[in-house]
Amino acid sequence: MLRHLLKLIWKRKSRNMMLSLEILLAFLVVFAIAAFGLRYHQLYQLPTGHNWRNQWSVNIRTASDIPNDAAVFDSLKRALLDLPEVESVAFAKFGTYEMSRWTGEYTLPDGSNELNIDGLTVSDDYFETMDMTAAAGHWFSKADDGAAATPVVINRRLADKLFPGKEAVGQLYIEQTHDKSTPERFRVAAVVEQFRSHGELMDPVYFMLQRYVPGVGKEAAYNIMLKLKPGTPRMFEAKLNARLKQVRSDWNYVITPQSEARRSMLKSQMIPLIILGVIAAFLLVMVAFGLFGVLWQNTTQRIPEIGLRRALGASAGRIYQQIIAEQLLLSSGAMLIALVLLVQLPLTGVFGDSLNWPVFVKAAALSAAVIYLLSLLCSLYPGWRAARLSPTQALHYE
Numbered sequence: 001m002l003r004h005l006l007k008l009i010w011k012r013k014s015r016n017m018m019l020s021l022e023i024l025l026a027f028l029v030v031f032a033i034a035a036f037g038l039r040y041h042q043l044y045q046l047p048t049g050h051n052w053r054n055q056w057s058v059n060i061r062t063a064s065d066i067p068n069d070a071a072v073f074d075s076l077k078r079a080l081l082d083l084p085e086v087e088s089v090a091f092a093k094f095g096t097y098e099m100s101r102w103t104g105e106y107t108l109p110d111g112s113n114e115l116n117i118d119g120l121t122v123s124d125d126y127f128e129t130m131d132m133t134a135a136a137g138h139w140f141s142k143a144d145d146g147a148a149a150t151p152v153v154i155n156r157r158l159a160d161k162l163f164p165g166k167e168a169v170g171q172l173y174i175e176q177t178h179d180k181s182t183p184e185r186f187r188v189a190a191v192v193e194q195f196r197s198h199g200e201l202m203d204p205v206y207f208m209l210q211r212y213v214p215g216v217g218k219e220a221a222y223n224i225m226l227k228l229k230p231g232t233p234r235m236f237e238a239k240l241n242a243r244l245k246q247v248r249s250d251w252n253y254v255i256t257p258q259s260e261a262r263r264s265m266l267k268s269q270m271i272p273l274i275i276l277g278v279i280a281a282f283l284l285v286m287v288a289f290g291l292f293g294v295l296w297q298n299t300t301q302r303i304p305e306i307g308l309r310r311a312l313g314a315s316a317g318r319i320y321q322q323i324i325a326e327q328l329l330l331s332s333g334a335m336l337i338a339l340v341l342l343v344q345l346p347l348t349g350v351f352g353d354s355l356n357w358p359v360f361v362k363a364a365a366l367s368a369a370v371i372y373l374l375s376l377l378c379s380l381y382p383g384w385r386a387a388r389l390s391p392t393q394a395l396h397y398e
Contacts (some may be wrong), residue, residue: 006198009314018300018329019291020330020333020334020337021334022287022291023287023291023330023331023334023335023375024334024335024337024370025283025287026283026284026287026340026371026374027334027335027338027367027368027371028338028342029279029280029283029284030280030284030366030367030370030371031338031342031363031364031367032276032280033273033276033277033280034177034362034363034366034367034370035355035359035363036272036273036276037273037277038359038362038363038366039354039355039359040201040269040270040273042280042358042359043200043201043202043203044200044201046204047193047194047195048096048179048194048196048199048200048201048202048356049132049192049193049194049195049196050096050130050131050132050195051130051131051132051258052096052097052199052258052259052261052262053230053258053259054087054133054226054227054228054229054230054232054253055096055129055130055225055226055227055228055257055258056225056226056240056256056257056258057095057096057097057098057224057225057226057255057256057257057258057261058224058225058226058240058244058253058254058255059095059222059223059225059253059254059256059311060067060222060223060224060251060252060253061251061252061253061254062250062251062252064222065220066220066251067088067220067224068213068214068215068216068217068218068219068220069214069215069220070213070216071215071217072214072247072248073091073214073215073220073221073299074214075247076089076224076244076247076248077089077091078245079235079243079244079247080226080240080243080244081282082243083239083240083243083320085228085229085232085236085239086226086227086228086229087227087228087229088125088128088129088226088227089125089129089223089224089225089226089227090122090123090124090125090126090129090130090224090225091122091123091126091212091214091223091224092120092121092123092126092212092221092223092224092225092227093120093121093122093125093219093222093223094120094197094214094222094223095225095256095258095261096130096197096199096225096258096261097197097198097199097258097261097262097264098197098198098261098271099198101118101121101198102118102120103116103117103118104116104117104119104175104176105117105118105175105176106173106174106175106176106186106208107173107174107176108162108172108173108174109172109173109174109185113161113162114176115158115159115161115206116156116206117205117206117207117208118197118205118206118208119207119208119209119210120197120207120208120209120210121209121210121211121212121219121221122209122210122211122212123211123212123213123214123221124139124140124141124142124211124213126209126225127153129225129226129227129267130225130227131227132192132195133192133193134153134190134191134192135156135189135190135191135192135193136167136168136169136190137153137168137170137188137189137190137191138189138190138342139153139189139190140152140153140189140190140211144211145187145213146375147187148185149172149185149186149187150184150185150186150187150210150211151186151187151188151189151211152186152187152188152189152209152210152211153188153189153191153192153208153209154168154188154190154191154192154206154207154208154209155191155192155193155194155195155204155206155208156191156192156193156194157194157204157205157207158206158207158208158232159188159191159207163281168188168190169188169189169190170187170193170196171187171188172185172186172187172188173185173188174186178253180374186208187212195207195209198265198269199262199265199266200266201265201266201269201270203353203354204324204353213248213258221292224276226240232250234257237255240253240255241253241255284370284374287374288377288378289376289380291374291375292378297332324376324379324380327375327376327378327379328372328375328376330375331371331372331375335368335371336369339364342360342364345360346360380387
């Protein structure tokens with residue numbers, strides 16, 4: 001039976017060529033959407049390395065640069081800790097769940113293993129404020145004052161890449177410089193399993209958290225991270241803003257609970273997937289109409305052939321099965337060609353971790369299921385129409 005169906009498909013190869021191409025393109029589009037969505041789901045399951053439920057972010061907005069004055073930041077911290085709702089206060093260059101990003105190039109002291117690393121400068125209290133847990137080592141603190149190398153906390157991904165097979169804590173690396181200036185040296189104080197500043201849908205990257213000390217260096221922190229007591233209401237924002245204004249009334253403060261920042265970030269990160277999903281749905285509707293029309297036309301052109309089969313004893317059920325099976329075989333051939341092309345992507349690693357093997361296999365299976373379902377639905381009526389023809393009607397059809 002299979003051999004016979006393949007012969008029938010091959011004899012009509014010129015008619016089936018455009019239909020196969022349409023199915024192939026539909027499969028590619030569905031695969032792209034499925035891979036995109038599955039990768040998002042995979043990322044969402046990974047830990048971010050920090051908490052957001054009781055954390056609030058305060059962004060400082062000024063008309064000019066903020067002076068890195070230790071007295072000012074100490075006053076801010078003391079004023080905030082006096083509030084009964086505040087459990088912990090920390091400073092950072094920017095907050096989590098923001099679009100801000102800072103990267104730099106770093107190497108080992110001998111110049112090897114050059115990497116592009118994401119970074120964030122944070123104060124000593126940041127880890128307690130963000131409910132972070134160290135996998136190895138200890139957080140930097142006042143004990144690191146005056147250290148020859150800047151203490152940093154790095155994620156496991158960076159530790160494994162920079163120091164493969166070694167204990168990362170205590171190791172040194174330097175900032176890549178393209179001039180004759182002395183590069184800044186960094187010492188690993190602790191390792192965290194994960195840290196993703198943009199939240200659940202951020203791709204894992206090499207990440208370092210560098211120590212910030214108010215009053216040391218020229219650049220100041222523009223973000224205050226707070227850990228509040230559970231159940232603190234949103235109306236606390238007015239009280240918080242009033243307390244900040246008591247310290248520096250000439251500054252403006254944008255206060256955002258991390259729960260709201262996270263929700264906003266997730267919505268913005270989902271926009272590309274939603275747009276692609278709408279495009280894919282529109283394309284699938286067009287493919288369905290085209291597929292249904294072609295199958296209708298093919299069935300009409302084959303009425304004498306169907307009548308001959310009925311006259312030779314083929315039942316209506318067998319005719320129905322033949323029409324559906326031919327379409328499913330045609331879809332299988334088109335998808336097989338598409339998979340031969342797509343499998344090169346994870347093999348070559350052109351998309352890196354974004355298209356790993358688990359995502360590829362699941363996306364391929366999901367896409368195949370969608371195309372098979374589409375092919376089945378579009379062939380049901382033409383197959384039913386062909387099956388209900390009597391031999392006499394079919395053989396006398398003009």
